[in-house]
Amino acid sequence: MRFTKAYIPTTKEAPKDAQLPSHIYLSRAGFVTQVAAGLYNFLPMGKRVLRKIENIINEEMAACDAQEVDLSFVTPAELWEESGRIEKFGKELLRFRDRKENLFVLGPTHEEMMVNIVRNRVTSYKQLPINLYQIKTKFRDEARPRFGLMRGREFVMKDGYSFHATTEDLDREFDAMEAAYKRILERLGLEFRVVEADSGAIGGTGSKELMVLAGSGEDTLAVCDTCEYGANVEAARRAPRSAIPEAPSADFARFKTPNVKSIEDLSNFFHVDPYYTLKAVVQRAVYTEGSELVCFFLRGCDELQEVKARNSVSAIDLVDATEAELIEIGLVPGFIGPLDQEKIRIVMDNDTKGATAMFCGANEADYHFVGVDLSVMNEAHFADLASVQEGDGCPHCNGKILHTKGIEVGHIFKLGTVYSAPLKAEFLDENGRSQPFIMGTYGMGVSRLVAAVIEQHHDEKGCIWTHATAPYLVNVMVSNIKEESHMAYAEELYGSLQARGIETMLDDRKERFGFKMSDAELIGFPFTIIIGKELDNGLVQIMVRATCEMITVNAADVLSKIEELSR
RNA sequence: CGGGGCGUAGCUCAGUCUGGUUAGAGUACUUGGUUUGGGACCAAGGGGCCGGAGGUUCGAGUCCUCUCGCCCCGACCA
Numbered sequence: 045m046r047f048t049k050a051y052i053p054t055t056k057e058a059p060k061d062a063q064l065p066s067h068i069y070l071s072r073a074g075f076v077t078q079v080a081a082g083l084y085n086f087l088p089m090g091k092r093v094l095r096k097i098e099n100i101i102n103e104e105m106a107a108c109d110a111q112e113v114d115l116s117f118v119t120p121a122e123l124w125e126e127s128g129r130i131e132k133f134g135k136e137l138l139r140f141r142d143r144k145e146n147l148f149v150l151g152p153t154h155e156e157m158m159v160n161i162v163r164n165r166v167t168s169y170k171q172l173p174i175n176l177y178q179i180k181t182k183f184r185d186e187a188r189p190r191f192g193l194m195r196g197r198e199f200v201m202k203d204g205y206s207f208h209a210t211t212e213d214l215d216r217e218f219d220a221m222e223a224a225y226k227r228i229l230e231r232l233g234l235e236f237r238v239v240e241a242d243s244g245a246i247g248g249t250g251s252k253e254l255m256v257l258a259g260s261g262e263d264t265l266a267v268c269d270t271c272e273y274g275a276n277v278e279a280a281r282r283a284p285r286s287a288i289p290e291a292p293s294a295d296f297a298r299f300k301t302p303n304v305k306s307i308e309d310l311s312n313f314f315h316v317d318p319y320y321t322l323k324a325v326v327q328r329a330v331y332t333e334g335s336e337l338v339c340f341f342l343r344g345c346d347e348l349q350e351v352k353a354r355n356s357v358s359a360i361d362l363v364d365a366t367e368a369e370l371i372e373i374g375l376v377p378g379f380i381g382p383l384d385q386e387k388i389r390i391v392m393d394n395d396t397k398g399a400t401a402m403f404c405g406a407n408e409a410d411y412h413f414v415g416v417d418l419s420v421m422n423e424a425h426f427a428d429l430a431s432v433q434e435g436d437g438c439p440h441c442n443g444k445i446l447h448t449k450g451i452e453v454g455h456i457f458k459l460g461t462v463y464s465a466p467l468k469a470e471f472l473d474e475n476g477r478s479q480p481f482i483m484g485t486y487g488m489g490v491s492r493l494v495a496a497v498i499e500q501h502h503d504e505k506g507c508i509w510t511h512a513t514a515p516y517l518v519n520v521m522v523s524n525i526k527e528e529s530h531m532a533y534a535e536e537l538y539g540s541l542q543a544r545g546i547e548t549m550l551d552d553r554k555e556r557f558g559f560k561m562s563d564a565e566l567i568g569f570p571f572t573i574i575i576g577k578e579l580d581n582g583l584v585q586i587m588v589r590a591t592c593e594m595i596t597v598n599a600a601d602v603l604s605k606i607e608e609l610s611r
Numbered sequence: 612c613g614g615g616g617c618g619u620a621g622c623u624c625a626g627u628c629u630g631g632u633u634a635g636a637g638u639a640c641u642u643g644g645u646u647u648g649g650g651a652c653c654a655a656g657g658g659g660c661c662g663g664a665g666g667u668u669c670g671a672g673u674c675c676u677c678u679c680g681c682c683c684c685g686a687c688c689a
Contacts, residue, residue: 056638056650057623061682081681129689136688153689187612187687195688262688361687455689487689524647558649576648 045516047551051088054563064260065502066495067192073507073567075494075515082189082197084491089567092515093494094200098179100231100512101202101488104224110175110204115157117181121147123156127466136184150183155463155485158205162481163469169209172471172481173217177204179490193495194262194451204486209473211460214482218250218458221486225254225454232493233510234500237450239265240275242351250458251279254488255450258499265450266432270443278351281428282445283437289317291401294415301412305378307344310403310412318344322396322404322416324380326370326388329359337365337373341382341404342393342429349431356391356427381405381413382421392421393429451496452489459483501590507568508589511610516549518606519569523557523576533599534575540603546610565589571606 053074061078062068070076075090086094102112121139124130130137130149138150151157158176166174179202189197204221208214222238229236234256241253253276255265266280267273275281292314304313311318321344329338340353354362367377374387381404382390396402402416436445464470464480473479494513501508511517518541522534534550541548549569551560557576564572564587574585574594584602586595588609597605 053621055622060617060623063683078681133689134687155689184688188683188685190683363686457689459689485689526647556647556649556651558647558651560650561648562650574648578648 045549047549047553050549052563052567053087054566062192064191064194064495064499066194066260066498069498069502069507069566069568070192070495075507076193078192082186082195084193084196084198086491089515090494093497093509093513094490096513096515097232097490097493098202100228101179101490104228104231105175105177105204108175108220108224110177110206113161113176113178114180115151115154115161115178117151117183118148119151119154119157121149123160123467124149127156127463129156136186138183138185151180152182152184153201153487154178154180154203155205155459156467158203159463159467159469159481159483162207163464163467166207166481167471169471169473172207172209173213175204175206175217175221177202177486191260191262191495193491194260194499196491199492200490202486202488202490206484206486207464207481208484209471209479209482211482214458214460214484215250218456218484221456221484222252225456225486225488228488229254229256229453232497232512234453234493234497236453237265237267237274237448238272239267239450240279240281241455242276242278242355250456252456253450253452254454254456256453256493256496256500257448258451258496259449260499261449261451263450263452265448266436266445267448268438268441268443269446271438271441273438273440273443275432277349277431277447280432280445281439282430282432283439285319285395286437289319292316292320292403292415294401294403296413296415296417298406299412299414300410301379302410304410304412311344314403314414316403320344320399320401320403322381322402322418323348324382324405325353326365326375326380327353327362328365328369329354329357330361330363331359337369337388338362339375339380339382339388339390340393340429341390341396343395343399346393346395346430347433348429352427352429352431353391356425356429357389376405376407376409379405379407379409379411381407381416382418382424383407383413383416389425391425391427391429392418394426395430396421397426398422451492451499453493453496454486454488456486457484459485502568503592505562505592506566509568509570511570514547514568514570516547517570517610518546519549519551519564519567519572521551521560521564521572521574523560523574525552525554530575530579533579537573537575537602541606544603544607546606561587565592571609573602573606 055072058068059071076084182201183198186197189195206217236256239253241251264277266275266277304310307318307321307323310321323342323344325340325348328335338357340348370377385407399418403414404416406413434447461480470478470480497513498507520534520538525531538550570589572587582599583596584599
């Protein structure tokens with residue numbers, strides 16, 4: 045492509061709304077423009093990057109015998125009523141009526157539609173497994189779109205769905221998809237981590253997220269410093285504590301503790317490690333119908349992990365209980381304990397099971413129990429409630445857990461029969477019995493990946509595309525186009541590079557050196573070949589964008605040098 | 612959905628508090644000239660429903676009311 049024919053509107057200044065590097069540089073370098081909240085246009089450079097990512101996905105999917113389809117973006121609302129998700133998705137689902145007053149939605153994901161196209165057509169176990177996917181625009185009317193392409197309302201997603209006769213076969217496919225997704229991210233040149241994820245209310249036996257590591261990521265990950273283990277903090281586990289503080293010696297007693305309300309107060313008052321205190325967190329659990337107060341107990345040194353807590357009571361939502369609500373049911377804020385009270389539903393953290401020498405509230409103002417043996421609570425509801433913290437032990441090895449930030453670019457999920465059962469998508473098994481399909485779902489945020497590449501690869505000058513994602517691998521920049529011999533050499537080089545299948549931009553604009561260099565850096569071509577004064581001595585320079593290093597080479601060797609560098 | 616901020620040239624912004632020439636700057640764009648290895652300089656130009664509607668006033672970018680849009684924090688997010 046010749047720059048003089050290209051549409052690449054670069055700007056010196058960032059749009060005032062842009063905050064993240066990916067948003068700033070993708071806008072400044074002319075890859076995307078914003079249309080409205082969460083809506084973006086892809087300009088030629090942006091579209092090329094999208095296409096590159098799509099091509100890699102297509103190649104890896106083909107290698108797994110997954111087949112590409114293209115489902116209607118506008119879907120009848122009936123399908124969503126059938127699956128029950130029209131309620132669950134709520135306002136995120138953009139609904140509208142056609143001229144005949146029929147209700148439709150813009151597809152935010154396509155489980156329903158995909159099930160619909162196989163049901164009654166795939167009817168025998170002999171036709172399974174099948175893996176179908178598409179790369180398509182999705183629309184979710186997010187309450188608060190933000191961060192440029194990272195959380196748009198309209199976005200491009202690869203969504204795949206597999207159908208199986210047995211859970212064993214689903215497990216095999218799930219592993220194959222995980223491997224394919226890893227290969228895709230490796231080929232894109234991204235540093236990432238596959239982490240265990242929260243399965244949420246849908247349940248299922250497996251849910252993994254593919255996280256591109258970047259400080260601006262919205263998700264917090266707990267990763268092991270030694271082994272492969274990683275998990276979203278919402279789902280992270282940890283090894284049993286190894287260094288347990290020395291237990292305080294205290295016989296069971298009710299003790300006056302005036303105004304001692306917080307874990308810190310309690311710990312100081314008795315000079316006891318918070319490990320031996322019991323923290324009470326009261327939340328209002330909201331269900332599809334109604335709500336109730338629930339008290340979660342965990343060791344004073346731990347923090348409640350909200351998603352875990354929500355899952356433990358199968359609630360849709362948890363909201364902080366007010367002091368008034370506690371008092372109303374007879375609890376005393378600051379002195380809540382699990383013993384001898386039936387005023388509130390309780391859930392105990394696993395790590396408190398059988399705990400001894402504990403200090404906890406006595407459910408009476410200004411009193412705590414000391415030396416409590418919690419094995420009396422062994423019949424209570426126990427669950428994993430604690431948030432995994434940095435320094436905790438890895439559940440798989442002797443390593444330590446660290447926290448890091450990630451951008452969720454992929455999510456793979458064993459769905460089982462969650463959709464096939466309500467939608468009555470069934471096949472006949474070997475025994476002639478009707479069974480719902482066992483399904484897996486595999487999503488990858490394609491437009492989000494464009495942003496993720498830049499979040500992970502940029503500097504103060506602009507974008508740094510990886511070789512596989514660059515809109516053009518090489519930029520041939522002519523310092524002064526009026527020098528006919530320079531221009532002639534550039535044209536020849538441009539032709540040779542293209543003949544070798546190397547995607548090349550020829551910057552033939554009548555602009556000054558500095559102007560063109562700044563654009564090259566902002567746009568982020570991996571290599572810029574600079575043709576200028578030195579050509580008269582038979583030399584050109586290659587600017588390597590990742591390092592901004594300038595390599596001087598013989599004009600005759602530039603092709604082989606580019607091939608060497610891009611390997 | 613709660614809280615906060617902002618809408619003026621393609622872009623980034625001044626001007627609004629305290630109403631009063633023909634609404635400004637930088638940048639980008641057009642033309643001519645001089646430049647040519649790090650976003651050049653000189654000169655001349657084109658470009659505005661001051662987000663929209665209503666109101667107050669002799670007079671509104673500026674004051675009042677309503678409305679729409681965008682951004683940030685939070686809630687929310689298969």
